[in-house]
Amino acid sequence: METKEVFINGLGLIGSSLARAIKKRNPEIIITAADTNKNTLKYAISNKIIDKVVENLENIKTADIIILATPVDQIIKMLHELSKLQLKSGAIITDVGSTKQAILKAAEELVQPSVTFIGGHPMAGSHESGIAAGRADLFANAFYFLVPLKTKNKQIKELQSLLQETNVKWFEIEADTHDKLVGQISHLPHIIAATLVNRTENEFADSKLGMELAAGGFKSTTRIASSDPAMWSAILKTNTTILIDQLAKYQQQLSEVQEALSNGDQEQLYNLFFQAKNSRDKLN
Ligand SMILES: NC(=O)c1ccc[n+]([C@@H]2O[C@H](COP(=O)([O-])OP(=O)(O)OC[C@H]3O[C@@H](n4cnc5c(N)ncnc54)[C@H](O)[C@@H]3O)[C@@H](O)[C@H]2O)c1
Ligand SMILES: O=C(O)C(=O)C[C@]1(C(=O)O)C=C[C@@H](O)C=C1
Structure with a gap:
């Protein structure tokens, strides 16, 4: 499946850095996003980091890839929300949370069979947070952990291709390790x-x-x-x-x-x- 639309929940340091990297390499991909901070969303639109704000989660049904980039407790909460929606068949959900066991457990229980979940964690960042601190090259040469729920090579390749501009070193690992x-x-x-x-x-x-x-x-x-x-x-x-x-x-x-x-x-x-x-x- 060719990625045409990406939805990002949480446009802080990590979410906005991924959005910037995606836009830089693939300006034709539509990026939609949600964030509890309205100023963040204003900043994202005025700096052309995203194309559209999502007010109602019903509107993410067209997304090919969903990236969860909030604090880890909110990622788990969002997996609950997503389980109530009919997402696009074949869609990929990934996250950037710094721990993986709790998130993978929630994903295992909640993610629909027509959707693939790939846990993710870029091993780069900063003590700074928020959208203004984000950069397209934040992850350059860093390791990026991938923890697939069930190994699906095609979807892993699709995610890696979307995030090619990050120039990360991919590293597959089990959640407990x-x-x-x-x-x-x-x-x-x-x-x-x-x-x-x-x-x-x-x-x-x-x-x-x-x-x-x-x-x-x-x-x-x-x-x-x-x-x-x-x-x-x-x-x-x-x-x-x-x-x-x-x-x-x-x-x-x-x-x-x-x-x-x-x-x-x-x-x-x-x-x-x-x-x-x-x-x-x-x-x-
Ligand atoms: N900061 C790092 O160095 C680093 C590195 C790798 C991974 N991570 C992980 O990435 C995730 C995001 O971290 P960050 O550094 O980008 O934090 P951040 O504070 O810069 O960004 C988080 C964003 O999520 C938004 N948010 C919070 N709750 C929300 C909700 N319920 N719905 C929608 N938006 C919400 C906030 O307004 C903020 O814009 C975390 O899970 C963290 O563990 C952080
Ligand atoms: O460079 C920093 O300031 C960081 O804290 C980045 C850092 C870390 O190295 O601990 C923080 C959390 C992450 O999950 C990954 C990277």
């Missing part, structure tokens, strides 16, 4: 950054000195603490079990550092930084 992986490399770092900022703020609560004196070390470690709280609390809620385990292991590691300091174990402290430097130097 995905959530463990991103728990460790994305969700845990966001928890650590947020708690470090809050702990530091508390530390200086009664002092004239403060966080404003921080330099590159603190700033680069905590940039992601500026991310949207609604988005992140929804992510954590859908990856709880995995994160509890990963946090326990991280706390154990912190305790070992504390013990090495108490024991004046210089070798252990050296090894901490030596091992970390070796690993981090390999990441570009």
Whole structure:
């Protein structure tokens, strides 16, 4: 099926970046969209990021591809809404949510047999949110996870072709493996950054000195603490079990550092930084 019409729900950083990339490569594709923020929709129309605003979900029956790009809890809510509509036969629904097990479970229960669901997650983004922060090249050279509900190569190719302009590296993965992986490399770092900022703020609560004196070390470690709280609390809620385990292991590691300091174990402290430097130097 040739893609003629795409509907995007949620035109923030990720939804609008995908819309921009689709329009850049395929200006003839009609992009319709909905968003709870009216100013976002005005911005999208006046900047020609989309062609039409969808006021009533009945009007998405002509869409070939539906992209769900709201916070994860709202993606699950939208899957419920979509299950009540008669969508175009052969349509593809995909999402961009940062967790996959809860979304795939909802899709399995709700998506109609004539429709294909392909879970998606671009592994790129920003601490900034909203439509104005979006860019067509936001995902260039990033990994883009795909978690098909039932393997359907034709539909996967169709989605990849629609998003060709993003220049991503496609990576197929199972939902549980995905959530463990991103728990460790994305969700845990966001928890650590947020708690470090809050702990530091508390530390200086009664002092004239403060966080404003921080330099590159603190700033680069905590940039992601500026991310949207609604988005992140929804992510954590859908990856709880995995994160509890990963946090326990991280706390154990912190305790070992504390013990090495108490024991004046210089070798252990050296090894901490030596091992970390070796690993981090390999990441570009
Ligand atoms: N920010 C990142 O770095 C990043 C990266 C990859 C994936 N994601 C995932 O992408 C999704 C969107 O994140 P974002 O960074 O674009 O957030 P964002 O806040 O920039 O955009 C979300 C948009 O959804 C709209 N929205 C919220 N609830 C809605 C609803 N019920 N119906 C319609 N619109 C609604 C908001 O008004 C906003 O425009 C999230 O699921 C997130 O987990 C984010
Ligand atoms: O670069 C950032 O600011 C991000 O937080 C992007 C980031 C991450 O790397 O954790 C955030 C959430 C996503 O699901 C994917 C990417």
